[in-house]
Amino acid sequence: MAFPQTRLRRLRATRTLRGLVRETHLESADFVYPMFVAHGLDRREPIEAMPGVDRLSIDHAVAEAKEVAELGIPAVLLFGIPAAKDEEGSGAWDDEGIVQLATRAIKEAVPQTLVITDLCLCEYTSHGHCGVLRPDGSVDNDQTLELLSRTAVAQAHAGADIVAPSDMMDGRVGAIRQALDEEGLSDTPILAYSAKFASAFYGPFREAADSTPAFGDRRGYQMDPANGNEAEREARLDVEEGADIVMVKPALPYLDVIRRIKDQTGMPLAAYNVSGEYAMVKAAAAAGYLDERATVLETLTSIRRAGADIVITYHAKDAARWLQ
Ligand code: PBG
Numbered sequence: 001m002a003f004p005q006t007r008l009r010r011l012r013a014t015r016t017l018r019g020l021v022r023e024t025h026l027e028s029a030d031f032v033y034p035m036f037v038a039h040g041l042d043r044r045e046p047i048e049a050m051p052g053v054d055r056l057s058i059d060h061a062v063a064e065a066k067e068v069a070e071l072g073i074p075a076v077l078l079f080g081i082p083a084a085k086d087e088e089g090s091g092a093w094d095d096e097g098i099v100q101l102a103t104r105a106i107k108e109a110v111p112q113t114l115v116i117t118d119l120c121l122c123e124y125t126s127h128g129h130c131g132v133l134r135p136d137g138s139v140d141n142d143q144t145l146e147l148l149s150r151t152a153v154a155q156a157h158a159g160a161d162i163v164a165p166s167d168m169m170d171g172r173v174g175a176i177r178q179a180l181d182e183e184g185l186s187d188t189p190i191l192a193y194s195a196k197f198a199s200a201f202y203g204p205f206r207e208a209a210d211s212t213p214a215f216g217d218r219r220g221y222q223m224d225p226a227n228g229n230e231a232e233r234e235a236r237l238d239v240e241e242g243a244d245i246v247m248v249k250p251a252l253p254y255l256d257v258i259r260r261i262k263d264q265t266g267m268p269l270a271a272y273n274v275s276g277e278y279a280m281v282k283a284a285a286a287a288g289y290l291d292e293r294a295t296v297l298e299t300l301t302s303i304r305r306a307g308a309d310i311v312i313t314y315h316a317k318d319a320a321r322w323l324q
Pocket of ligand 1: 118120121122130166167201202203204205206211218273274275276
């Protein structure tokens with residue numbers, strides 16, 4: 001018999017049939033939209049390498065949060081651009097700090113939207129590293145934990161629904177959990193950036209957040225892109241310390257890591273489709289090399305198929321419109 005008896009193509013014949021057997025679904029309910037908030041009024045500053053994403057003053061951020069909610073996107077992730085920076089990054093835990101102010105304003109205007117706050121010091125430190133420095137210029141892990149804990153408490157008191165530590169210090173999830181619990185904030189979940197790789201794909205973000213390290217790089221605390229076993233260890237430790245959701249970041253170059261961590265932990269998993277991944281698609285689409293809509297939907301579907309429950313992406317608003 002020359003012809004195959006099994007015909008997989010039978011199930012591809014019509015759009016309806018393809019829909020019936022589809023394994024992975026992409027919906028606006030899976031997305032988190034990241035936003036950059038800054039002080040001032042009526043400010044909207046474009047970010048060069050991220051067309052369509054701007055730094056927003058709080059009034060614009062509130063308007064954008066409303067738009068996001070109307071598109072069926074359940075959550076925003078806030079990054080702050082402080083007015084001033086210092087050695088310790090004190091703007092991170094200031095009750096009047098930019099993220100705390102923006103959180104209060106968004107929760108008041110759009111209470112049903114989940115506000116997730118990025119929890120790190122690099123946007124607030126004058127040197128741009130994610131923790132406090134020792135005299136020799138290296139990051140002091142344990143001293144940083146204290147400042148991160150303070151920041152988590154300030155964010156949760158301002159109304160953050162979820163705090164998301166992205167610093168990669170050892171022991172931070174446990175320290176933050178304990179600090180929140182001691183303040184009566186035991187219902188605030190932690191979304192841990194568990195496997196965060198030292199990646200070239202953060203370039204546009206660092207321009208946006210003005211957080212490029214003044215010297216050195218982040219390889220002393222972020223992960224080596226070569227390591228998958230270590231990513232599993234990072235995620236396992238975060239879960240033991242009390243993480244409620246784990247994250248892999250970036251997404252596309254690490255789809256295998258998403259799958260491994262999902263299988264290994266069984267935890268709710270978020271993948272961060274980062275600034276450089278967004279910039280690549282936008283640049284290729286602007287040049288006419290790629291069809292933006294098809295590329296974005298395929299990309300986001302692949303991240304879900306790899307095992308992500310939640311996709312954090314700058315494409316969220318466009319994708320939500322295309323999926324309507
Ligand atoms: C830092 C942080 C980074 C991103 C989110 N939080 C970058 C970095 O480590 O420099 C990157 C996000 C993106 O590229 O979209 N705490």
